Amino acid sequence: MTVLDRLLQTIHSSEDVVRVRQLARERAIAQGFSLVDQTKLVTAASELARNTLEYGGGGEVLIEILNDGIRKGVRLTFSDQGPGIVDLDLALKDGYTTGGGLGLGLSGARRLSNEFSIDSKPGEGTRVAITRWR
Numbered sequence: 001m002t003v004l005d006r007l008l009q010t011i012h013s014s015e016d017v018v019r020v021r022q023l024a025r026e027r028a029i030a031q032g033f034s035l036v037d038q039t040k041l042v043t044a045a046s047e048l049a050r051n052t053l054e055y056g057g058g059g060e061v062l063i064e065i066l067n068d069g070i071r072k073g074v075r076l077t078f079s080d081q082g083p084g085i086v087d088l089d090l091a092l093k094d095g096y097t098t099g100g101g102l103g104l105g106l107s108g109a110r111r112l113s114n115e116f117s118i119d120s121k122p123g124e125g126t127r128v129a130i131t132r133w134r
C-alpha cells in the first residue's frame with residue numbers, strides 16, 4: 001500500500017469541520033469514488049471532525065490518498081489530546097452519548113468505512129482512523 005499524498009488539517013472551529021468535509025469530498029472525487037461512496041466518506045468525516053472539536057477540545061486530521069495495486073482509497077486519521085474515552089465498546093454503541101447528541105457518530109462512521117480503528121487513553125486523547133476504498 002502506497003501513500004500518494006497527505007495533508008494535515010487542524011480542527012479548532014466549525015469552519016474547520018466544513019473544511020474537512022470539503023477536503024474529504026475533493027479527495028474522494030480525485031480518487032474516482034461514486035457519488036454514494038463520496039457521501040459515505042464525507043458523512044463519516046463530518047461526524048469524526050465534530051467529535052474531535054466537541055469532545056476532544058480540537059485536534060487535527062491527516063488526510064491520505066492511498067493506492068493499493070488497483071485499489072484507490074482515502075484514509076482519514078483524526079487525533080486530539082482531549083479527555084479520551086474510558087469505555088470504547090460503550091462509546092461505539094448506537095445511541096450512546098455523553099453530550100446530548102444522537103450517539104450515532106462513531107458507530108455510523110464505522111459502518112460507512114471499509115476500515116476503522118480507534119485508540120484512546122483516558123487523559124491522553126483519542127485517535128480514530130477510517131479508510132474508504134473505491
Ligand SMILES: Nc1ncnc2c1ncn2[C@@H]1O[C@H](COP(=O)(O)OP(=O)(O)O)[C@@H](O)[C@H]1O
Nearest residue numbers: 051055056091097098099101102103104105106
Ligand atoms: N474525540 C473524542 N474524545 C472524547 N470522547 C469522545 C470523542 N469522540 C467521541 N467521544 C465519546 O463517544 C460518545 C459517542 O460519540 P458519537 O457516537 O459521535 O455520539 P454523539 O457525538 O452524538 O455524542 C460521545 O458522546 C463522547 O462521550
Ligand SMILES: [Mg+2]
Nearest residue numbers: 047051101105
Ligand atoms: Mg458525535
